[in-house]
Amino acid sequence: MREPASGDAEDIQLDIPLLLSQQHHLDLNVSFNISQLLDDDHKVSFIARYRKAQTNDIDPEVLHEVAASHSYLHGLQTAVSKAYKQLSSEQKEGSSDHAGGAGARRPVWSRHALCLLHGSDRCVPTALIHPGTEGRQSLDQVQASLSNLLCDMIGKDVAVTAAGGYDLAEWSAVVQMASHPGIHLESKQKTSKNAPPNDQSYKYRNYFNFRKPDALRHQFTNFCLHRFLSRGMADNYRESSIRQAVGTLFSKSVTRQLERQVRHSLKEAAEREALAVMSRNLKAKLLTPPIRGRVILALDPGYRACKVAVVSAQGAILETAVLNPRLSSRWPEVGRDPAAEQLRRIIAQHGVTLLGVGNGTACRETWQYVSELNGAGALAAAPLDVTLVDEGGASEYSTSPAAAAEMAELDCTVRSAVSLARRLQDPISELVKVSQVLGDVLSDCVAAVGVDLNTASVQLLKKVPGLNAASAENIMAKRRAQKLFVNRQQLLSVKGIGPKSFEQCAGFVRVLPATAAKTGKKSGITPKKGSKAASTAPEPLDQTVIHPESYPVANRLLQLIGCPSSAVGSPDLVSRLTEFCAARSRPQLAEELETDIHTLELIIRALSEPGYDERQELAAPMFWKAAMRAGDLRPGARLRGVVRNPTEFGAFVDLGIGESGLIHHSQMRSVELRVNDHVEVEVIKVEQKPKKTDIGLRLLHKIEGKQLKRG
Template identity: 35%
Template sequence: MLEQNIIPQLAQLLQLKTNQVEAAVKLLDESNTIPFIARYRKEATGAMKDEQLRELDEKLTYLRNLIKRQKEIKNSIEEQGKMTEELSLAIDKVQKLQDLEDIYLPYKQKKRTRAMIAKEKGLEPLAQTIWAQELQKGDISSLASDYLNETVTSIDDALAGANDIIAEMISDKADIRAQLRKHIWQSGQLSVSYNSELDTEGTFSMYEDYIEPIRTLPSHRILAINRGEKKEILKVKLISDTDKDIQTISKFVITNKSIFDDFLITAITDAYKRLIFPALEREIRNQLTENAEKQAITVFASNLKQLLLQAPLAGHTVMGLDPGYRTGCKMAIIDATGQVLDHGVLYITMSDEAKQKSATNLLNWIKKYNVDLISIGNGTASYETEEFVANLIHEHNLPIHYLITNEAGASVYSASKLAIEELPDFDVTIRGAVSIARRIQDPLAELVKIEPKAIGVGQYQHDVNQKELSQTLDAVIETAVNHVGVELNTASVALLKHIAGINATVAKNIIKYREEHGAFKSRKELLKVSRLGPNTFTQCAGFLRINNAALALDNTSVHPESYPLAEKILQKLGFSLSDLSDKHQLEQLKIKLKLLDIEKLAADLNAGIPTVTDILEALTKPGRDPREDLPAPLTRQNIVKLEDIKPGTIMRGTVRNITDFGVFVDIGIKTAGFIHISELSKRFIKHPLDVVSVGDILNVIVISVDPKRNRIGLSLKQVPKEKNHVPA
């Protein structure tokens, strides 16, 4: 791979135009952030999306690392005086790091090997004679006798040394490794043996005498097998057809009929069993793991994105309940802005007297603060808490709904430094209840405060590469936060630090400036914040909103650099900036925009169509939250019990988690229902994400109930078409 080939190669890999890739690479090299490029540089990149830009950035890094490694390898071979024109050309043509390392293998500085020792004993000429395969007559033993010396005292020693040299030569051949690698990927199998004595809970019992082709192994199974291997419950080995593999190598090595055929077969077998296969087994196992981890991270990222972008239930006074048995159920009430109004503890699983007192207290709190929504954490004692709340609503005919909230990570947040700074007057248990309440008011604003891995929508998240997982999830959060935008005068450090161009230090400086000078009155005022210079302002300004700003454009997604263009657009349509704050005028503007020829307008103003389109969309909905278009989360007033559910019942539920093999759905009872991938669609699908996303609200049909194992099987594809909005 040559430097000048990077752009065409990326364009081919990503199926993009060369000029798109060239522009995107230039913008990335100039330290522009991906959200900024995706939103505000559409003309340059041909409207490349966040996902495309991140993939481009990843592949760009890979290819540049490849070029760097090519240069290192060339220098190393040249220093050894072994570089040829043919070898140099082969190195330049390589497009994969693995192929590059295969070429370099014969020249790589190795630890002291058996072949090196044999060469030191003067046996390399003997090995070269055998390798040449030019003798059709004679005796190999008499040939070997010519190489006896003080260190090689017998013919057997001479032949053993020659075998070691030839075995390493075979092992170092890139074409042999490439062919075997391809064959093993196509026909190799993973064999697993199981130690039941070490598996006290029977977690890995399905892998007793287990064998499966590596090409069909799903990622979740690879990670499960790896976990069992780490616990020493499972022993894993790669199996390939040894005889066939040796025959394959022989076709490369034995090029002429000679007296050395039998000797070469022995050397080939030794090279395969001692050097090649163990190396390929390590490589293929590593690649299987890497692919499986990538898939698991992709699923986690997709789930997290959907969770972060769930519709907020804004404008409610919310009671958050963090259920518990021994220590009671922690309660916090927050107003529509997320401020804590009151807090306390309910003992609803204790004596009847304690339960009655808790009911009275709960009722009083609801009436005192006009609570209209209750958020119940889904942890320990969640079912009992839900039952308690549902009964209270029914008995007193309260105009109030509740919903079950995924509380994963609430305890992590409660004990964090951020939680202590935000809620210094409350203990760790009450902070958890506050978080559970705030999660439904604005899922994004609350969930960014928690380490993504603790949110609980992943699969095998503790078994994958933690650095890659963190990088991917951080990118998801960055995409989600910038997609929604944040209110500059209320955003926390946790939110602000994910805005394009803003790091944790600058985020803290923004909060500090806000505390010292009061609310920001304009985006331009950001330039007064310590360490927030013009470059950072360019990256971040468009994603920050100021409600009730003097300049209406400061409460839109229009970038300050496009303010003059936005004003020209309004003037051309007969409106002014002040009309954006006038409901009647805004409605008139919306009507005009529907009849507008955007291409003609862009041409008249000498502006890009994507930019003009985005400005027009922003002008019609100042302060708009894109999550408002999503369906609101399901709320309830009554509880459903496991014993009430019968197969054939159609229920409504919310997708809570997605794995490679199926979907977990909250259907309003303690146990989440499960839809196996085979029950998601009548058509073939590769992954559940092809059909559903976290947060989707579905009609599902119960196909099995197992009270003993506490399991409920659901189906989406068996629901009558008119009962569901998801395509079958």
């Protein structure tokens, strides 16, 4: 930190790049580059993809941590400057008061306490007794006042305060845990077997014997005694008074301060870990591979009514209905249910090939009902694929203004079923409408997948790095005016998008030829007032992840292999590019094209796979033809399932029976599981409860090559 000049309270500057380098173990040059990029308001997703040369290809998760630290340090710098300015002001205002002789107004025993602390003069407590003065009526009151003043003075001593910086990791191992209401130490012998019904003390029995270490007390006491008794007058009363004050200070102040610090650090660590787990799970859910080219029927379960929606392979709503199935029925009674007949008609009429059942209220009963029909071939000529769909946020979205605008003709009770069907077709496009937390994760996932500038919803557009709600609405306004974007440069014609926003968002939006050339649409985008019109010529590179700033490099590479940009995506271009790059080293080619290796790698991959989607490499949804009931499960049964919710203590697995089972971490064989991983498990426990079934599982193995055959 640079020290401020006299009277310059706002000139306090932290060396943020140095602090980031030390905290995250980064090269100082890399730390400086990242700090400068963040200061220039570049988004993390943009830095991670298009500024790899400056950041030495840092891991995106580490980059997010660095960005969080950068924001915190800037806030700290502002707070320190503000506090210093206030203290300086108070110091100037109080200088005249101190000049008036504060010592004359100081209580008489306060001066004696200073003498006692520093040994400048002998202190005689009996001489301070004054029967008519409060706090001085007896020797005990005088000694208590002196002891309190000594505690306060020692506690405010700069050297003592600095010496209190103990190792929190060591201290946290012996911090006394907060007691449960009504729990006392004498109950430490209780166990879960003999404890009263309302006594929860057995949960905390591991902490009852925790004590503060004597070594820490001795260390603190010895330091203080050496500091104050190594000088001044030698006096038994003085030594005993200071020793007593130090002991009181340690018990009432130091230990409490350390406990607060430890609890705060433990709370922060727990919150960071919980946030990391939530972020990983949400990211895996958002990046679930889409199911293309299938007509889907989704059921939003309910005990009294089950909402049904059918959507086409393109997401259009084909039919909605409300069924009243007899959820308690079993075969063959279920086959004669009127709701089953209606379900058969809908499936046959629209050529449904996939059924999705929401995992909310009455999920287990609805899943078993559908499984009975599907397994017996009562829904179609051959059993259909069935899968569970996460309902999280669907009900709230169905009653939101956004859903009303999107599906104005539908009742809110069936909008949720439409949302469930679309979640299978394109999870990120639908889930982004209901996810209101972990904005960085949403933005990262949208950036990773990219959006079609001419078809993306406003919810998707506003999550693109560099865009916000206003600019996303302005893009939609252009499209509603029957005007399509034919190239990325036309984004500069949208109100609210300037050069800086364009730089941030351009690489994450794509202009695909199939959607930019729709019939009946105009392709002329009116420029903003005062700006010249953007080109109306299509740019083939706009369908790739290559940033417009790198188009000159990409075009030079295309010239070297003898292909025009219009050949992007063609087998001939891929063949020539592969052959050309195999004959040259990357550093040599990067130098020839006057770019860095990271940008070159991105361009080569984008030209080889212009439609690349990283979701293709992730686990596809798991489908079942038919399933047993949860009540039919027995220990020893082997099943396949998909991980729905990994946690610190294990992973919950969807078994296709309307209930999730838990693989405790002790049964995971040190295998790391993530959302949508496919696993084979063995049932080790089945416990029937009134409203659910507890299923304990053991992991047998993780199924690799998870792209299952569909249809």
